[in-house]
Amino acid sequence: MTPFTRVWYNPSTTDRYASVCFGAPDMQVAAAMNEHGLFFDYAAANYDLSKLNLTNPYPGDIMWEVLGKCKTVKEAIVLLKKYDYISYSQVLLADKEGNSILINPKGITEKSGDFQVNSNCNMINGKLSCRRPEIANEMLSGSKENNVEFLKKILDKTHQEGELNTLYSTICDLKNGIIYVYLFHDYNTVYTIDLKSELKKGYRIENLADHFPTSFAYESFSKNNSLYLKESIFQEMKDKGTDATIDYYIAESKKTAPKNEKLNSALLEVALQLIKYSWNEHNSGSAWGYWFSKPEGYDIKRYKDNRLTYAEKILTYLSANENKDLKLRNFMYEISGFVNLVQGNTKTGKEFYAKSISKPEEVYPVTLTRGTEIMKRLNK
Template identity: 75%
Template sequence: MQKHFILILISLLTTGIHTVKACTIFSCSRGGQTFAAANEDDTTPFTRIWYNPATKDRYGSVCFGAPDMQVAAAMNEYGLFYDFAAANYDLSKLNLKNPYKGDLMWEILGKCKNVKEAMVILKKYDFAISAKALLADKEGNSIVITPEGIIEKTGDFQVNSNCNVINGKLSCRRPEIANEMLASSQENNIDFLKAILDKTHQEGELNTLYSSIYDLKKGTINVYLFHDYNTVYTINLKAELKKGYRIENLADHFPSSFAYESFSKNHSLYLKESILQEMKDKGTETTIAHYITESEKQAPKNKNLNSALLEVALQLIKYSWNEQSNGGMWDYWFSKPEGYNVKQYKDPRLTSADNLLKYLSAKENTDLKLKNFMYEMSGFVNLAQGNTSAAKEFYEKSIYNPEETYKVTLSRGTEMLCRLDEGKWK
């Protein structure tokens, strides 16, 4: 199973956050209109949208991101928007004295109405992410936030982008094109911004997965899938938030496209996504039982099935945690300090994930490091559901043999056992 589980191994070894490969993002405020727009460029399809109604502690918002449920781009009910572009900052060489213990931009999205309010938080905490974030509000203000400091907008537009290296070659005129088009015109409307997105979209090893134009004053978003700028899905945030919290697949809002379907079906996560869709159609437990039966055959139809089932288990945990944290990412997965403060709650998705983890970890031919990783995940799931004694047993098993344990599992498992021994959860 481990040979076909490259994506999880990469996540385990890097535990990085906000790793969108290359994007073109800009804000523009002129003629009484205020917009933000972005091309989201990456190698992984299956983009999610999730809606987070307001709570007593947070403003309502909509988020876009990959299946790992990290926020790639978001807008809140007051028209505050942000989006990330990857960057190559060496954080170890920067004098970051007070990094935020969780997701700093997520905190800003939930607590701030505009850039001015966000600056209060940004002056208190360091932006400790190897990325650049453009933050814009409906009043026409925008800034680009980096680990080295904040870049304020000087005119009526601001561009945040990067140049990606593919096979050792630097090839990128996207920021220049966006700047040239914005500087040479006084237009500021959907068609003009869409033309910029079209001119700066990518195809090939990296693809523009989706493009978005945010009307920050009206609270609406025009979304285009897989660089098809003739088909639009429009979101009215106020209306959508009234429908309650939910996670959706972005592609479900668009008609079938041969180009997107071909791209998706050739991706390593396609089997996992197919199983998740079957869970929606036929029920979670029925689907899990079917695929466990298939897995137990000497020659299952798909040799990557067990890897996909592990990915499904992790996705169920991410979905569950996202909902109980009002849309936030699973900080524990990314080894963020706040992630070790595990809240306890009941959710059938966690039970389903635990059943899959127990089945997969019991298989005799499972790689020891991967088995210990699954023990760690079972420890987390049991702790989240209040099964403290079982959680401790799984965490102990996960780090019993350090030489056969991923570094990240060893680190997280050791930290969680210390907290369990201290009686953090009784």
């Protein structure tokens, strides 16, 4: 699990409601609430989609569409019923009127009582992978309380530790637009979000952990994650400037070659993170659809952003010095092609894409798929 949770604020646009989102560094939304009190949260469930007849998927992220276009669960149901929900996860959707539904690949389940519980369980076959939903149901059924302190007790009783840690928890007051956030199953320290006030500050991406005091347990967990070096480089970019930091680490990579695999891997992650950040800001807070091979991800939206320039600088250095792993080098050519297309450098972008897939036996399957689709569109 990735401990470096992001929170980002998305002001309203002409065609989307304002929202706050929580997710991993890949900027794929895990939970979100919009300005009208419509909220959703995913739970991993590992459904076997091959056993279901799902033939009409939404071409992008259906829940992202719900977040931006709907005010209530009732409105969302109209949209959701037009498509098959193709995801390995189950999502709980709720509104400020007290309505909620569970959505999974088998369909939609509306709330039938006073509450509805979602957890990381496969509900299609009626099997629960853990007791957490049972514990939550027992506590909710046995009490008439409905306040933050009681809900904190439920979070505490149902959190996970060990290999699959609870990274953060939220209690959402949908009527008043208030979110109480807890980091790494510490329910004594809270970060309170007043959504209306925060949205007035404009678009931004924040590290959730920056809103909490230092915790030895969280720090230890984070330092053991493979993305820790990348995150450390990003912190240096904040403190010392992006130009100086990137130049320093490229110089360090040159100095330590050929024993620089770990650093080069982190630099590649830095480049990808810069692209994901830039895409997120210029596309109303959405995830980088191209990265996830979403159909709408091939519709290249052009914009200028210094983060793309920095990403290209890193990719140029890494690809020029990658002679062992040809698939990795072609992957970097692919991403360089994307960066150039976004910035309007169509000729250069096309050259990179052509180079990235010129020898299919030396290409990752995902690069071949994406590169072939882009070239097909460029050659029209």
